[in-house]
Amino acid sequence: MRYILKLLWLVPLIAFVACGDDFALSTKYYYVRPENKAWLVTDSIVGVPYSMVDNNGITYNFTGLCTSHGFSEGTSGFLFIPTQKSYRENYYSTSISNYGTSFSMYLYASYSHYDTDDMHIYLTGISMHCSLASHEVTYFGCDDNNVEWTQTDESTTNKVFVNVDKLNSLTVQNQTYNEVLHFYLKDPIGVIKLNQFTDLYYAKGVGLIKYTLKSGIVFERLTH
Numbered sequence: 001m002r003y004i005l006k007l008l009w010l011v012p013l014i015a016f017v018a019c020g021d022d023f024a025l026s027t028k029y030y031y032v033r034p035e036n037k038a039w040l041v042t043d044s045i046v047g048v049p050y051s052m053v054d055n056n057g058i059t060y061n062f063t064g065l066c067t068s069h070g071f072s073e074g075t076s077g078f079l080f081i082p083t084q085k086s087y088r089e090n091y092y093s094t095s096i097s098n099y100g101t102s103f104s105m106y107l108y109a110s111y112s113h114y115d116t117d118d119m120h121i122y123l124t125g126i127s128m129h130c131s132l133a134s135h136e137v138t139y140f141g142c143d144d145n146n147v148e149w150t151q152t153d154e155s156t157t158n159k160v161f162v163n164v165d166k167l168n169s170l171t172v173q174n175q176t177y178n179e180v181l182h183f184y185l186k187d188p189i190g191v192i193k194l195n196q197f198t199d200l201y202y203a204k205g206v207g208l209i210k211y212t213l214k215s216g217i218v219f220e221r222l223t224h
Contacts, residue, residue: 041207177203
C-alpha cells in the first residue's frame with residue numbers, strides 16, 4: 001500500500017514536469033538598457049549601404065540584409081520542475097559586401113541586474129562576445145571549435161589572446177568617431193587564417209568603421 005501511495009504521488013508530478021516550460025511558476029523579462037541602445041545602428045536596414053576601402057585601394061560596398069528584434073527564451077527550475085521562464089531581449093543586424101564579406105552584430109540584454117548588456121560581433125568567421133560595461137570577453141569562436149583562449153595573459157604562447165577595450169575616439173579616413181569598441185586578438189598558435197580579422201573597430205551609433213586581417217590588409221570606412 002505504501003508503494004502504491006508513492007506511485008500515486010508521482011503521477012501528477014511527472015505530468016507536471018512533462019508539461020514543461022508552460023507551467024513555470026513565474027515569468028521574467030530582461031530588456032536592453034535604454035542607454036545601451038545607442039550602440040544600435042541603421043547599417044543593416046535593407047538597402048542602406050556603407051563602404052569600406054582597403055589599403056590596396058579596393059572598395060567594398062556593404063548592403064544591409066536584415067534587422068531583427070526579439071526575445072530568447074530560457075528556463076530555470078528545481079528538481080526538474082520549471083520555476084521561472086525568462087525572456088532576454090535582443091537586437092540583431094547583418095550586412096554583406098559585394099565581395100561576400102558578412103558582418104553581424106547582436107545586442108543582448110543581461111540576465112543580471114548587476115551586470116550590463118552584451119555585444120556579439122561576427123566577421124570573417126570570427127565571433128567575439130563581450131560585456132558593454134566591463135569589456136570582459138565572454139566567448140571567442142573561430143573555425144577551430146576547440147581552440148583555447150585567454151583574456152588575462154597577453155604573453156601566452158599556447159592560446160589565442162583576445163581582448164576588448166574602449167577608445168574615446170578614433171579617426172578613420174579623416175572622420176573622427178566617438179566611443180569606439182576595439183576587438184583584437186593575437187594568435188601564437190596559428191589557428192586564425194590570413195583572411196580573418198585580428199583587429200575590429202565598432203563605433204557607437206555608426207557600426208563597423210575599421211578592421212585588419214591577419215594578412216595585414218586594412219579596411220577603413222568611407223564617409224559619404
